[in-house]
Each structure stands twice: as C-alpha cells, then as structure tokens.
Amino acid sequence: MDSDNVLEIKHLSVAVGDKEILHDINLNIKTGETHVLFGPNGSGKTTLIMTIMGSPKYQVTKGSIIFGGKDIVRLPMDERARLGIGMSLQRPPVVRGVKTRDMVAACAKGRLSPEAIDSLAEKANLTELMDREVNYGFSGGEIKRSELLQLLAQDPDLALLDEPESGVDLVNIALIGELMNELLQKVHPIRDRRHAGLIITHTGHILEYVNARSGYVLLNGRIVCEGDPHEILETIKRKGYEECKRCVA
Amino acid sequence: MRSIKPDKASKKRAEAAASKPAAFGEDIDLDRYAHSGDELPYHDDPSKLSAETKKQMVQVGVMLDDDSQRSGTIIQIDHSTVHRRANQEGIEVMSTSEALEKYDWLADYSWKAVAVDTDKYTASVELGQSNGYFIRALPGSKTIHPVQACLYLGKRNLAQKVHNIIIAEEGSELHIITGCAAASGEEPGMHIGVSEFYIKRGAKITFTMIHSWSPDIAVRPRTGIIVEEDGVFLSNYVIMKPVRSLQMYPAARCVGENAVVRFNSILVALPGSNMDVGSRVLLDARGARTEIISRAITTGGNIYARGYIEGNAPDVKGHLECRGLMLRGEGVIHAIPELKGTLAGVELSHEAAVGKIAEEEVEYLMMRGLTRDEATATIVRGFLRVDIEGLPPELNLEIQRAVEASEKEVM
Numbered sequence: 001m002d003s004d005n006v007l008e009i010k011h012l013s014v015a016v017g018d019k020e021i022l023h024d025i026n027l028n029i030k031t032g033e034t035h036v037l038f039g040p041n042g043s044g045k046t047t048l049i050m051t052i053m054g055s056p057k058y059q060v061t062k063g064s065i066i067f068g069g070k071d072i073v074r075l076p077m078d079e080r081a082r083l084g085i086g087m088s089l090q091r092p093p094v095v096r097g098v099k100t101r102d103m104v105a106a107c108a109k110g111r112l113s114p115e116a117i118d119s120l121a122e123k124a125n126l127t128e129l130m131d132r133e134v135n136y137g138f139s140g141g142e143i144k145r146s147e148l149l150q151l152l153a154q155d156p157d158l159a160l161l162d163e164p165e166s167g168v169d170l171v172n173i174a175l176i177g178e179l180m181n182e183l184l185q186k187v188h189p190i191r192d193r194r195h196a197g198l199i200i201t202h203t204g205h206i207l208e209y210v211n212a213r214s215g216y217v218l219l220n221g222r223i224v225c226e227g228d229p230h231e232i233l234e235t236i237k238r239k240g241y242e243e244c245k246r247c248v249a
Numbered sequence: 250m251r252s253i254k255p256d257k258a259s260k261k262r263a264e265a266a267a268s269k270p271a272a273f274g275e276d277i278d279l280d281r282y283a284h285s286g287d288e289l290p291y292h293d294d295p296s297k298l299s300a301e302t303k304k305q306m307v308q309v310g311v312m313l314d315d316d317s318q319r320s321g322t323i324i325q326i327d328h329s330t331v332h333r334r335a336n337q338e339g340i341e342v343m344s345t346s347e348a349l350e351k352y353d354w355l356a357d358y359s360w361k362a363v364a365v366d367t368d369k370y371t372a373s374v375e376l377g378q379s380n381g382y383f384i385r386a387l388p389g390s391k392t393i394h395p396v397q398a399c400l401y402l403g404k405r406n407l408a409q410k411v412h413n414i415i416i417a418e419e420g421s422e423l424h425i426i427t428g429c430a431a432a433s434g435e436e437p438g439m440h441i442g443v444s445e446f447y448i449k450r451g452a453k454i455t456f457t458m459i460h461s462w463s464p465d466i467a468v469r470p471r472t473g474i475i476v477e478e479d480g481v482f483l484s485n486y487v488i489m490k491p492v493r494s495l496q497m498y499p500a501a502r503c504v505g506e507n508a509v510v511r512f513n514s515i516l517v518a519l520p521g522s523n524m525d526v527g528s529r530v531l532l533d534a535r536g537a538r539t540e541i542i543s544r545a546i547t548t549g550g551n552i553y554a555r556g557y558i559e560g561n562a563p564d565v566k567g568h569l570e571c572r573g574l575m576l577r578g579e580g581v582i583h584a585i586p587e588l589k590g591t592l593a594g595v596e597l598s599h600e601a602a603v604g605k606i607a608e609e610e611v612e613y614l615m616m617r618g619l620t621r622d623e624a625t626a627t628i629v630r631g632f633l634r635v636d637i638e639g640l641p642p643e644l645n646l647e648i649q650r651a652v653e654a655s656e657k658e659v660m
Contacts, residue, residue, distance in 0.1 A: 053616060055616075056612070076615070076621075077612060078615040078616075078619060078620050081616055081617060086616075087616055089613070092613055093607065093609045093610050095613065095614070095628065096631060096632065097628075097631025097633070098627060098628070098630075102627075103614075103617070106617060106618075106619060107617045133631075150617060154618065
C-alpha cells in the first residue's frame with residue numbers, strides 16, 4: 001500500500017439486510033487531501049461513509065477498509081473514532097439531558113481546557129447553545145455547526161462530512177466553510193496537513209468555500225467517475241446525473 | 250419524648266379512618282410494626298453521631314461534620330429529635346411537638362393541608378407517637394443556605410411517624426433539603442411522613458427530598474401544599490436506592506393568583522422495589538401555573554408514575570412531563586398522566602414516553618469515541634438530569650451527587 005494513504009478502500013461491497021447497496025468500491029485518500037462524493041439521492045453516499053465510520057447497520061460483504069495502515073472492517077465504531085476517524089451527521093439525534101458543552105468535552109477526551117472549548121464555540125458561533133441539550137431545538141445551521149464543533153474538539157485524522165451545507169442559509173454556509181477549512185487544516189500547505197476529509201455534497205455549494213482535490217460520482221452503489229471536483233460539479237449542474245449515466249454506459 | 254397532643258376533633262376523625270386503606274399502593278399491615286421507640290439522647294454536637302449513621306445521612310445530603318453551608322439543621326432518629334439548630338436569624342427550626350407547645354396558633358396549621366382522615370397512615374400519625382420538624386421563615390427572611398432536615402430510621406421494625414409543618418411567611422424564602430434514610434442492612438421498617446407546607450403571599454419554598462431506604466422498608470409520605478398569591482413552591486424528589494413499597498401523591502393547591510408549583514421527581518427502581526409516586530396540582534386561582542416533571546428508570550423494579558393537574562380558574566397553565574426508561578430486567582413503568590379542566594381559558598398539556606435507550610443516541614456518542622458503556626452511562630445521566638429552574642447551585646449539586654452515588658448500582 002501507498003504509505004501516504006490515510007484511507008484505502010479496496011473492492012468494498014456493503015449490504016443492509018439482504019440487499020447489497022455498494023458494489024466493489026475503490027477509493028484512496030492521502031494525508032492532507034480532501035475528496036468529494038457526488039451522487040443523486042439513494043446512490044449510496046451516506047452508506048459509504050457510515051460504513052467507513054463503522055455503523056453496525058451496514059455489513060461489509062466483501063473487501064477491506066484500511067485506515068492508517070490497519071484493516072478496520074471488524075472494529076466497532078468507537079474504536080475507529082479513537083483511531084482518528086470522525087464524522088458529522090446530516091441529521092444527528094437529539095440527546096436529551098446531555099449539554100452540548102459536555103458532548104464537546106467528551107469529544108476532546110481531556111485534550112482541551114474549558115477555555116479552549118469556549119473559544120472553539122465562539123468560533124462556531126455556538127456560545128449561547130453550549131448549555132443547551134445536544135441538538136435540542138437547534139436550527140439546520142446550528143446542527144451543522146455543532147457537528148463541526150464536535151469534530152474540531154475530536155481532532156480526527158479523517159473527517160467524514162455528510163452534506164455539511166444542506167439546509168443552511170448563505171450567511172451560515174461561509175462560516176461552515178471556515179470551520180471545515182480549520183478542521184481540514186487548509187491553512188497549511190498540503191505537506192504539513194495531518195487531516196484528510198471526505199465530503200458528501202448534494203448541491204456542491206460547499207466547494208465555493210472548501211477546496212478539494214478529487215471528486216467521485218456514485219451511481220447505484222458504484223463509483224462511476226473520478227476527477228476534478230469542480231469539473232464534475234459543472235457537468236452535473238449543466239446536464240444532471242443523466243450525463244453520468246450515459247458516460248458510464 | 251414529647252408527643253404531639255391531638256385535638257379532640259382530629260382525633261375523632263383519625264379514629265374513624267384508622268383502618269381506611271389508601272387510594273393507591275399496597276395496603277401495609279401496620280400491626281406488623283412497633284409503634285413506639287426509645288427516647289434517644291440529644292446531641293449538642295451532631296458530628297458526634299456514629300460514623301455509620303453520618304455516612305447514611307451524607308448520602309441523602311445531610312452534612313453534620315460541617316454545617317457552615319446550612320442555615321439550620323434538625324435530625325430526628327426514630328421518634329426522637331436528637332439535634333436541632335437554626336443558624337440564621339429569621340429562620341426557625343425545631344421539632345413539631347416543641348413548636349406546638351411554643352405557638353398556640355400552630356394548631357391552625359395542623360391537618361389543614363393534609364386531611365387527618367386521608368387514610369390509615371395519616372390517622373396513625375395522629376393517633377400514635379410521632380414527632381417531626383417545624384421549619385419557618387419569618388416575613389421577609391431568606392435562607393442564605395438550605396436548612397437541612399434528616400429523618401432517620403434506626404430501630405428494627407419500627408413504624409417511624411412524623412408530622413412536619415413548614416411555613417414560609419409573606420415575602421420569605423426557604424430552601425430545605427430533607428434526607429430520609431434507614432440504617433444500612435435489610436431490616437424491616439416503615440416510615441409515615443405527613444408534611445404540610447404553607448407558602449404565604451410572595452414567599453418561596455424550595456424543597457429537595459432525597460430518600461435512601463433499604464429493601465424491606467415501606468414508606469408512606471403524605472404531603473399537602475397550599476400556595477398563596479405570587480407564592481412559589483419547587484419540589485425536587487430523588488430516590489435511587491431500593492425500597493420495598495413506596496407510595497406518595499403529594500397535592501399542591503394554588504389558592505392565590507399567580508401561584509407557581511413545580512414538581513421534579515427522579516425515580517430509580519432496582520429489582521424488588523415498588524414505587525407508586527405522583528404529583529397533583531390544583532390550579533384554583535387566576536394565573537396560577539405548574540409544571541410536573543418526572544423521570545423514572547427501572548432496572549427490574551416496578552413504578553407507577555402518576556401526575557394530575559386540574560385547572561379551575563381562568564388563565565391557568567399546567568404541563569406534565571413523564572418519561573420512563575426501561576434499562577433492563579423485567580420491571581414495569583406505568584405512566585398515568587391526567588389533566589382536568591373545568592372552565593374555558595385553562596391551558597393544560599402533557600407528554601409521556603416509556604421506552605428503552607435509543608440505539609441511535611448510543612451510536613452517536615460511540616461515533617465520538619465513547620465506548621458503549623460510557624455512551625449508555627452518559628445518556629442515563631442525561632435522562633436523570635432535570636435542570637431545575639430557581640434551584641440554588643448547591644442543591645442542584647446535592648441532587649447530582651445523589652444521582653452519581655447510585656450510578657454504579659443502576660448501570
């Protein structure tokens with residue numbers, strides 16, 4: 001394997017129950033890189049990143065997921081998180097009784113002082129929500145920012161981001177872009193970054209704020225296209241996913 | 250030992266109710282228990298009580314080694330008041346029998362918020378040997394720290410009976426923490442506690458009660474609260490230790506305009522525990538408001554979680570929230586929320602939910618690196634956290650401490 005790869009997915013097939021959702025997926029991400037997954041609803045984007053994270057709902061029927069040189073297919077989710085994988089959910093659950101502050105502290109696992117957590121919260125414009133229960137009554141934008149705040153505290157080597165911009169207004173999207181750039185250490189040149197990212201985007205808006213190296217199109221559980229994310233986005237914008245289908249055919 | 254002298258009328262009513270079963274809960278055979286206890290010595294310095302006793306008391310928030318954070322203390326063991334002290338001017342703390350001797354007018358408060366003939370338990374308090382505490386804040390006086398009261402059952406097989414009267418005079422503020430505990434072990438026993446609260450105009454009582462009984466104790470608290478205009482009553486109740494049979498259904502009446510009552514209950518039923526616990530509020534005056542919140546967890550015990558709000562005046566508001574978590578075992582949680590409105594303009598609502606821990610939440614926390622056990626513990630701790638409006642931080646801390654102390658048994 002290429003030792004620069006933080007994530008290497010080989011011939012991965014994934015099923016939910018009896019139904020195979022993903023077929024023979026191959027994908028490599030090097031340290032410091034950000035990749036983007038495009039695809040219509042139901043194409044398997046969320047399935048792919050949930051499988052990388054280790055959600056028990058998704059069974060790997062074939063292939064391997066190598067993270068930091070180690071096959072993690074059999075590891076439970078929490079161990080994967082502790083190895084350095086983090087994920088922001090599109091629709092995270094409300095956790096009643098658990099304050100956002102405590103959740104962020106749990107993500108930091110003692111690495112951050114309360115003051116450092118406060119300053120991260122300020123950056124995410126969430127200071128006023130820190131004593132509220134996690135995701136309880138949060139707006140769409142607040143949920144996304146809270147997810148990113150948790151990831152910033154967790155400091156994962158690989159961040160999996162499921163539609164970080166969906167349901168977010170234009171004012172918030174710039175802030176979300178900033179938080180993602182911080183999470184993915186975009187301020188540094190690629191050779192100095194430790195963090196990599198895999199972003200699911202439906203609309204591609206986030207690409208106006210966050211630079212990405214590679215894009216993939218997922219159709220019916222297969223990666224059908226790989227290339228420059230901006231070019232892929234342009235094609236999708238102009239011709240829709242129909243063009244991708246034709247291209248594959 | 251002094252006994253509260255019953256007046257003739259209430260004695261007669263008590264006699265008539267001496268074998269009247271309660272509306273709810275297992276009918277306890279009172280003849281199973283001894284009804285009188287030895288007089289125990291008074292301690293000027295309660296820190297001299299045995300280490301074991303003090304340990305049990307600390308678990309229910311009663312601290313005797315250092316009472317600098319308390320505005321007063323009263324300790325009753327079995328039927329004897331073994332210590333009482335008020336540390337603040339304007340705050341009175343004494344046994345009920347002593348208070349009844351001192352104040353003739355106090356008879357007007359006895360059995361006015363709780364009917365003496367409610368059931369055989371209230372009757373037995375009137376008819377037999379009993380004691381209890383009297384706590385009063387004089388007009389305009391506000392406790393700096395909570396007053397702590399401990400009712401401790403030490404003697405094997407005793408039916409401990411108490412009659413408490415708590416009065417917050419106009420414009421006063423009273424924080425009370427009451428810890429009820431039994432000597433450790435498996436000894437049988439019973440506790441019957443009548444508590445009558447009077448919150449005068451513009452006054453406020455915060456009453457936090459932590460129970461720590463043992464597996465063969467039967468407990469029958471009987472509580473009535475009367476809240477006058479602009480008065481506030483906040484009650485927090487925590488029980489996380491085993492109890493054979495607990496039944497209580499305190500009733501608060503908002504008789505003055507804009508009176509506010511809030512009940513929070515945290516109930517954990519371990520295997521062998523049977524609890525029937527509710528809160529009842531009658532909104533009888535314009536603008537009165539209430540919120541009843543209960544959190545029930547079973548790890549094998551049985552819980553009835555009741556709630557009742559009645560709106561009898563214009564512009565009253567009430568909300569009842571009852572959530573139950575089935576953690577494991579074969580326990581039962583039976584939530585019974587009831588609302589009754591008797592005229593237009595009342596606004597009453599409830600929500601009730603009983604279920605297991607949501608796997609989605611556990612996975613969410615595991616995704617952040619918590620193990621399954623840590624994630625479960627975090628969710629349970631969160632479930633039991635009832636952020637209590639108006640509760641001083643030290644009382645909130647006391648409740649969290651009680652919750653955390655019992656966490657291991659629950660998990």
